[in-house]
Amino acid sequence: MTAQQRTRIYLRIHAASHEALTAAKLAMWNGPIPSISDELYISLTDWYSVCHLVNGDRHIDFYYLHEKYDIYSMNANVKRSQVYASTAHFFGGTPSSNTTPDIKEHTFRRKVNVRALNPVNIKSMKEQILKNVRYFRENLVDGNRDDWSPPHDMSHQLMLPDTRHDMDKPVGYLISDVMGNITFSKSFELQKKPDNRDILTSLPQAVAGIHLVTCLRSSHSDSIKILFRNLIAGISRFTGLSASTFQWRFAQENCNNFFFALLQARDDKTGQGFSTDQLVSEAGLLTIARSDITVTATTAIFFYLSHYPSFSSVEDIRIGAQLASCQYLLACIEESLRLSPPVDSTLMREVLPGGLTVDGEWYPPGTDIAVPHYALHHDERYVAKPFVFKPQRWISKDSSVAIDVGLSLEATEERQNWDSSSLESIATSAFTAFGVGRTSCFGKYLAYQESSLVVAQTIWLFDMRTEPESTLGEGSEKLGARRERPKEFQTWDRFVSMHDGPMLQFKRRKI
Numbered sequence: 001m002t003a004q005q006r007t008r009i010y011l012r013i014h015a016a017s018h019e020a021l022t023a024a025k026l027a028m029w030n031g032p033i034p035s036i037s038d039e040l041y042i043s044l045t046d047w048y049s050v051c052h053l054v055n056g057d058r059h060i061d062f063y064y065l066h067e068k069y070d071i072y073s074m075n076a077n078v079k080r081s082q083v084y085a086s087t088a089h090f091f092g093g094t095p096s097s098n099t100t101p102d103i104k105e106h107t108f109r110r111k112v113n114v115r116a117l118n119p120v121n122i123k124s125m126k127e128q129i130l131k132n133v134r135y136f137r138e139n140l141v142d143g144n145r146d147d148w149s150p151p152h153d154m155s156h157q158l159m160l161p162d163t164r165h166d167m168d169k170p171v172g173y174l175i176s177d178v179m180g181n182i183t184f185s186k187s188f189e190l191q192k193k194p195d196n197r198d199i200l201t202s203l204p205q206a207v208a209g210i211h212l213v214t215c216l217r218s219s220h221s222d223s224i225k226i227l228f229r230n231l232i233a234g235i236s237r238f239t240g241l242s243a244s245t246f247q248w249r250f251a252q253e254n255c256n257n258f259f260f261a262l263l264q265a266r267d268d269k270t271g272q273g274f275s276t277d278q279l280v281s282e283a284g285l286l287t288i289a290r291s292d293i294t295v296t297a298t299t300a301i302f303f304y305l306s307h308y309p310s311f312s313s314v315e316d317i318r319i320g321a322q323l324a325s326c327q328y329l330l331a332c333i334e335e336s337l338r339l340s341p342p343v344d345s346t347l348m349r350e351v352l353p354g355g356l357t358v359d360g361e362w363y364p365p366g367t368d369i370a371v372p373h374y375a376l377h378h379d380e381r382y383v384a385k386p387f388v389f390k391p392q393r394w395i396s397k398d399s400s401v402a403i404d405v406g407l408s409l410e411a412t413e414e415r416q417n418w419d420s421s422s423l424e425s426i427a428t429s430a431f432t433a434f435g436v437g438r439t440s441c442f443g444k445y446l447a448y449q450e451s452s453l454v455v456a457q458t459i460w461l462f463d464m465r466t467e468p469e470s471t472l473g474e475g476s477e478k479l480g481a482r483r484e485r486p487k488e489f490q491t492w493d494r495f496v497s498m499h500d501g502p503m504l505q506f507k508r509r510k511i
């Protein structure tokens with residue numbers, strides 16, 4: 001049975017009356033919840049989730065729970081949970097396509113967005129992307145020196161206490177600058193100047209804070225805002241930076257960027273376009289707020305390529321029949337996204353009127369359910385040796401199982417419905433890094449272009465290795481239970497994944 005034949009659901013019953021009791025227990029006790037089984041806690045209270053969110057290991061917990069339970073099926077009677085609406089509240093109230101739970105509103109926004117982000121538009125922006133990638137690669141090494149560069153901490157989000165505060169984070173700077181350029185024709189210039197670099201740490205921390213407090217939906221968001229004001233401080237930095245960029249952009253002539261494309265795009269059927277508020281919320285979503293996901297994806301590829309040395313030789317990666325169509329590079333991206341999905345735990349969905357039956361159990365309307373991506377991606381029933389980086393698993397002799405890089409959104413949605421019993425197709429059926437169905441990612445094509453350009457150009461020009469003394473980014477027993485695998489890029493579930501490292505050195509190749 002493939003994953004498509006099962007609803008990808010993790011059940012979570014919201015029982016507010018039990019929260020106070022559990023909260024009191026947690027306040028008195030500082031560790032894994034004792035005596036009562038995990039199952040009972042999960043079914044009774046939000047605090048089980050909150051506890052794991054604080055630890056950032058909810059994705060790993062889902063993985064272990066899924067070893068016990070088997071509760072999947074497909075095309076469920078659900079819509080986005082109200083958790084999404086609470087997120088919009090923190091960003092000034094206007095929802096974006098990614099935060100509205102309203103199906104009609106979402107359908108309209110998605111249609112307009114998809115028109116703006118189509119592959120033809122993205123291809124026309126390739127020079128703007130390339131100029132940032134060139135700057136990135138030229139600054140990885142010091143001039144034409146032949147020896148190894150100083151180490152670069154590729155992502156650096158200060159998840160680990162011993163992480164150095166003064167390291168650069170080149171992938172984060174690059175992706176944010178690319179998104180600024182192609183959205184507004186204005187780079188945030190993080191690669192060149194330190195001024196706005198703090199946003200790369202403060203915004204994900206704020207999103208993590210929101211994610212945590214929105215799990216406690218019985219609490220009123222305004223009181224939560226006061227209680228957690230430090231946690232969500234990064235949002236004012238983000239909204240401030242966005243506001244000044246919008247002011248700048250509104251004062252410019254129209255030019256080739258997403259903002260202009262969004263301004264022009266119309267719903268095919270109704271001819272309706274975005275209002276100014278909608279435009280601002282969508283463009284904001286596309287820039288810094290979406291950059292962190294692509295940063296995780298790109299950093300994870302660097303991690304896996306540098307930790308599986310047989311793939312770190314440039315010759316291996318570039319030359320040979322497999323690479324003639326760059327299938328191997330795409331397979332590396334796919335495999336990194338599988339192992340370390342940038343959205344690693346759950347995207348909550350609410351059961352619609354009529355209820356939903358899962359594995360013989362009926363769940364009433366209003367119940368929140370979700371798919372835990374990390375758990376699904378590591379489930380041995382769909383992926384053999386799930387913790388091993390093995391890009392070849394995505395290269396199939398069967399051409400109908402080619403890697404989907406988001407060229408056509410319709411094709412992506414269709415693909416969710418095919419069925420096959422080949423190993424690759426079973427793994428593909430369980431691949432949910434970009435979500436599935438009507439709210440799946442429509443930035444997928446752009447994400448593939450960005451990540452493959454950065455990685456391909458870097459490994460073409462440089463040899464790369466992990467700094468011999470560094471283990472940053474790796475699993476180890478010191479990080480706690482279930483984080484012991486050295487060859488697994490460690491992520492912390494903060495709605496989007498957060499991470500540190502890897503610490504890489506580069507040396508110019510003699511081409």
Ligand code: HEM
Nearest residue numbers: 097098110290293294297347433434435439440441443447
């Ligand atoms: C490897 C990189 C990326 C990954 C893994 C990823 C993953 C996802 C996932 C899992 C969702 C579903 C969210 C949900 O159902 O609530 C999503 C939605 C979305 N993504 Fe991405 N994303 C990536 C890059 C991007 C980029 C570069 C952009 C924009 C330029 C983007 C724009 C969006 C938007 C606007 C949505 C909302 C779609 C909708 O509501 O219809 N993503 N993404």
